[in-house]
Amino acid sequence: MAENPEQGFKLLMGKYGEPVYWHIRRMVVAHDDAQDATQETFLRVFRAFGQYDPQQSLKSWLFRIATNEALRLLGRRQGKVTLSLEEAVPDTIQLRADEYFDYGDKLAVKLQRAIQTLPLKQRLAFTFRYYDELSYEEIAAVTDTTAASAKANYHLAKEKIIQYMNDND
Secondary structure, three states: OOOOHHHHHHHHHHHHHHHHHHHHHHHHOOHHHHHHHHHHHHHHHHHHHHHOOOOOOHHHHHHHHHHHHHHHHHHHHOOOOOOOOOOOOOOOOOOOOOOOOOOOOHHHHHHHHHHHOOOHHHHHHHHHHHOOOOOHHHHHHHHOOOHHHHHHHHHHHHHHHHHHHHHOO
16 A cells, blocks of 8 residues: 555455444444444544554454444443443444334344344454454454454354344244
């Protein structure tokens, strides 16, 4: 990206713009908030690209910035500057109708509600693995933990989601 930053940035956004948006969207729920946080994420990426360490996964680095931006947005909602992964508690956000989600699909709505009940570390591990198909090592890099912890959080989340789905028929 150093030789032609604008072209490199366009390529980066072309490849990762949608996955980053949906990652943030799963955290903050509302489309407008997700759009704002996605734009802010890519502004931060553009400003900090000179600090990127090519030894680490670009995808993990982008998702870490996106996660931090989503946590900042969630923190502002709660009157804080930002939230840490430890401070964040399951959201009580009501899923509301918008054009970007099929609320007629009762199973999808139920799954989203189940995901929202998870502690944030489990929610991130689940969504990164299930939706974004990140490896446990990549999840660990994003969440600043170990691959074993990411795997444990994913499996705990999966069990809680199954339990929620079974209990809320």
